[in-house]
Amino acid sequence: MRYSEMHLPTLREIPSDAEVISHKLMIRAGMIRKLTSGIYSYLPLGYRVIRKVEQIVREEMNKAGAQEVFMPMVQPAELWEESGRWVHYGKELLRFRDRHERPYCLGPTHEEVITDLVRNDVKTYRQLPLNLYQIQTKFRDEVRPRFGVMRCREFGMKDAYSFDADEEGAQNSYEKMFKAYNNIFRRCGLRFRPVEADSGSIGGKYSHEFMVMADSGEDAIVFCEKCSYAANLEKAEIAQPAKKNIPEKDMLPLESVHTPNARTIEEVSAFLKVKPENIIKTLIFNADGHPCAVLIRGDQEVNEIKVKNYLGAGELELADDEIINKATGAPRGFAGAVNIKTRVIADYSIMNMINFVTGANKQDYHLKNVNVGRDFQVEAYADLRVVEENDSCPRCAGKVKFARGIEVGHVFKLGTKYSKAMKAVYLDKDGQEKTMIMGCYGIGISRTVAACIEQNHDDQGIVWPVPLAPYHVIITPVNVNDKSISDVAENLYNKMQDEKIEAILDDRDERAGVKFNDADLIGIPLRVVIGQKNLALNKVELKIRQTGENKLIAVDEIVNEVKEYVNKVFSSAE
RNA sequence: CGGGGCGUAGCGCAGCUUGGUAGCGCGCCUGCUUUGGGAGCAGGAUGUCGCAGGUUCAAAUCCUGCCGCCCCGACCA
Structure with a gap:
């Protein structure tokens, strides 16, 4: 192409509303222009790069046996009511009505449409397994779009959906996609890493995120310095420590101390001159309306997702003052496990603690020399805390480190969440009706381009890896x-x-x-x-x-x- | 939704405190010179000062309301 004929408006000045480097460079290099918050046009240069990514994705998806389709972006509310997500998806789902006042939404994802499509035409195990994908524009009404096309409302995405007859097949489909994703991001010339992830509200139990390594990334990644273990911050497990036997004679007598206005760990620690490591933090959660106390060492943080998963709760939040008062008999800041009127679960971090400090369930009082077993019982010890750098790896003897990344792909095992709700069934060899087992697999196309720039630039501008270069x-x-x-x-x-x-x-x-x-x-x-x-x-x-x-x-x-x-x-x- | 900031030429910004004919740099157009890391000279075009009210002889500037955009947080994947 002759430059003189190209529509390639490069900018000398840095746009004032751009924050991250990829956003600045994409605008300056004449790749994108913003139409409105979180919504961008792609100019010829930018669109060429998008198409490069799409082409690599297509080739690898086809190679993995998936077939390309193209589904509507406008979707009727009925399908979403069937899956239950019309109620549960929240405000990210942009809803509107047509001239007949019928409710619709713009597709933020396509589980409903694909499940409807497949259930109508797939009737027998002979038609399975099936993996269909599309490359299409998605719309999610993000609360706060930012970082250019990295986190925007309208964005290009490849989404694939697998349908299998049984668990074994589903596992096989998942592995094929996992492999295809590795090929895709490697061919794009990116430095990336698949990490274990919580599956979130899409459902299912098992997932991997594909993260492009970049310091500007929005997500924290935890990885082992010795083995291949990597997970995102919410999911990262912590190895169970060995239980030590604490001889009864080492336990000092329980003591109640006056601690006026000392509510936080810092205040209690300063007032009693006790390190936070020797204090137990007692958090009262409201799990689907039931209070539950979670114990953790004073200097550490509870991972709410782990608590939610452990309790099998649908909704989990920190309890309000009323619930705390009822459960502990004291205002916020003085909760403790001794004589509490709730379930008590504890993080591994307190398993070997001795003679520690907790709240006394009485205003302005804490207890010293508290010991599990003697002074209270815990229902169970579990992994409930947020990982910290240098924690032991859950898979080997190594230590874990932190890094940052940009999520460009996500593979999920959905199980039967949608196929069951929407009755996507088939007849097996014995003529028995069975529910299909699904998986879903996404790649953020536009985000991949931005991530690539985050990783490949210098003071002069973008440094494209050859496979994505326009x-x-x-x-x-x-x-x-x-x-x-x-x-x-x-x-x-x-x-x-x-x-x-x-x-x-x-x-x-x-x-x-x-x-x-x-x-x-x-x-x-x-x-x-x-x-x-x-x-x-x-x-x-x-x-x-x-x-x-x-x-x-x-x-x-x-x-x-x-x-x-x-x-x-x-x-x-x- | 809470907190903060911004809205003036295509882009980046000044002017607003203290009301009095709207400016600078880059870009754009014309001509001459120049030609290996964002050229020089000369000439030129471009604005509902975000919108709507109000105060005033007079509003970019003061007041009120609205809209849009950005940042931090909450939220989400």
């Missing part, structure tokens, strides 16, 4: 008014066209500096510079964007050189 090479004649220069440029451009090399010819009558800066900004991997001095030696310059490496190549050889560079990158990523 073009592979840009030919830069230093002065288009010099005929000898522009003739060579035109000639090389034509040859590259013939060789199907994706090339831009920067035929603008601009100063060299402008062209160099634009080429760097839009991140084209290779730049062929044609200037008077080198041309006199019958040579042109080849600059590699990523390394800054600069070499002189004979005019006759440059096309081959470019071709080889590009092919080498592709063959190593396959």
Whole structure:
């Protein structure tokens, strides 16, 4: 493509409303423009990159046996009522009515539509397994869109749905997708990592997130420094410590102490001159209307998702003052497990604690030298806390570390959540009616592009990995008014066209500096510079964007050189 | 939804405190010069100062209401 004919409005100034680097660069490089909060248009350059990602996704999905479909974005409320999500999905689901006042929504995801589609046509085990996918625009009415296309309301997504006859098949489908996702992100040239994740409200029990590693990422990742264990912060498990026997004789006599206005761990710790590690924090939760006390060491945090999962609760929140008063007989800040009127569960962190401090269930009093067993019983010890860096790995003897990442893909085992609610059934070999087992698999296409830029940029602009680069090479004649220069440029451009090399010819009558800066900004991997001095030696310059490496190549050889560079990158990523 | 900030030319911003004919840089158009890292000179175009009311002889500037956008938090995946 000739630069002079391209719609490629690059910006010299940094847009004032952009926060993260990918957002700034996508706007400056003329890839996207904002229409309204969280909603973007893709300009030619940006859309080309989107299509590169889509193509890789298509190839790998097809290779994994999935088939492409295209479903509607506008969906009738009835389907969502059937699955139960019309009520449960919340405000992210953009709802509206048509002229007949019939309720509809814009699809934030397509479990309902695909399940309806499949249940109507799939009747027998002979038609299973089945995996259908689409690449389509989704709409989620995010509370707070931010970071450009990283967290927006309208975004491109690939979503796939698998249907299997039994658990074994479902596991197989999941593994195929897991493998396909690894291939996809590897081929995109990204540094990424699959991590174990909680499955959230979509349902199901088992999932992996694919995270692109980036310090600007919104998600915390926990990974083991020794083995391959990795999980997101909510999911990350903590190894169960060994139970030590505490001899009765080491337990000091229980003591009640006056602690006026000392409610928080910090206040109690300062007042009693006791380290937070020797205090037990007692949190009262409201789990589906039932109070439950959760005990944890004073310096650590409770992971509400773990508590919710342990209790099997639908809704979980910290109890309000009224419930706390009723359960403990004291205002907030003085709860303790001794003589409490609720269930008591405890995090592993307190399993081996001795002679600790807790609230006394009495205003302005705490208890010292409390001991489990002697002073109160716990219903169970469990893993209920938020991981910390250097905790022991749950899989091996290593320690866990933290990193940040951007979620670009997510694979779920859905089980029968939707197929059961929406009666997606088939007849098995014995003529028995059975419920299909589903999985769903998403990739944020637009987010992948942003994540790629987060990972691949420098002070000058974007540094595209070859597989996602909108073009592979840009030919830069230093002065288009010099005929000898522009003739060579035109000639090389034509040859590259013939060789199907994706090339831009920067035929603008601009100063060299402008062209160099634009080429760097839009991140084209290779730049062929044609200037008077080198041309006199019958040579042109080849600059590699990523390394800054600069070499002189004979005019006759440059096309081959470019071709080889590009092919080498592709063959190593396959 | 709570807290904060912003809205003036295509982009980035000043002007507002103290009311008096709307400015700067970049970009854009024309001409000449220049041509290997965002050129120079000369000339030029571009604004319902977010919207609606109000105060005033006079409002970008003061007052009220609304809208939009951004950031932090809550929420979500």
